[in-house]
Amino acid sequence: MKSLKGKTAIVTGASRGIGKSLASVVADLGGNLVIAARTEGPLRETAEELAKKFKVKVVPVPTDVTKLSDLENLVNKAKDSFGGIDILINNAGVSSQYPFEKQPFDDFESLVHTNYLGYIRLIRLVINDMIKNKSGAIINMVSGSTLCDPLPRNFLVYSSLKVGLRAFSKGLFWEMRDHGIKITSILPGVTDTDLTGKLKEITAETSRLMSTEAIENAVRFALTVPANVCPLEIAVINQQTPWTAPVIPFKQVHPGK
């Protein structure tokens, strides 16, 4: 297995859920970590846990990805700590479930700033150094919901921003290909985390949800393929939730309806 020894990764949304699992993949492969989330306590605890378990350096940087100044600080702290950034795992995200006509206006803002703007801003902040180095890997946490057409009801703003992110990532791969930079979108199905714990209906039978381990394996693959290979998109779709039914037969099925 290829090692990430001597490499540095930023992982956003790494204090819990999918981000924490992905940070552990980097640590397990021997990479240095700079991890980000808003709430300092759990972020520091995660840093200590990963450093102890995997014997790697983990720097926690409290960051709100909706703020450009916080993202600049995150990148500067990573460079000061390790000299550069080889891998960016853009993962921080929020979700919400509303019929569109009832969705609060501030919810739109939170979704756009966290799940889209935060992603492209952070990529913009690291990409020029990656271009200079002629190497780098960027992983964007998209969503299996982008495979549904029409998009899942009550998640239109969330899912349409993920569609945008997916399109952006694919285009960026094409633009960065000759610079030796890999861009990978991960499309997870419904996964058992705090994010889905807050959603109604989907999580009625939690035993049917995926664990973050499946996503860990996908990201491990993306980070360890040979230099001339780029996994462009990896969809890790849940086999059992009714939620993902539209991915297979075209007709949407709505739990509880």
Ligand SMILES: NC(=O)c1ccc[n+]([C@@H]2O[C@H](COP(=O)([O-])OP(=O)(O)OC[C@H]3O[C@@H](n4cnc5c(N)ncnc54)[C@H](OP(=O)(O)O)[C@@H]3O)[C@@H](O)[C@H]2O)c1
């Ligand atoms: N779970 C699923 O079923 C699923 C499926 C498809 C895609 N995804 C995507 O996977 C990603 C991770 O989801 P998850 O299920 O692991 O969620 P989660 O358990 O709720 O964790 C979210 C992480 O993001 C951080 N975060 C949220 N807002 C932030 C902000 N403004 N600035 C910095 N950090 C922020 C949280 O920490 P703080 O709150 O302390 O900031 C936390 O570390 C998201 O992009 C989500 O859309 C999830």
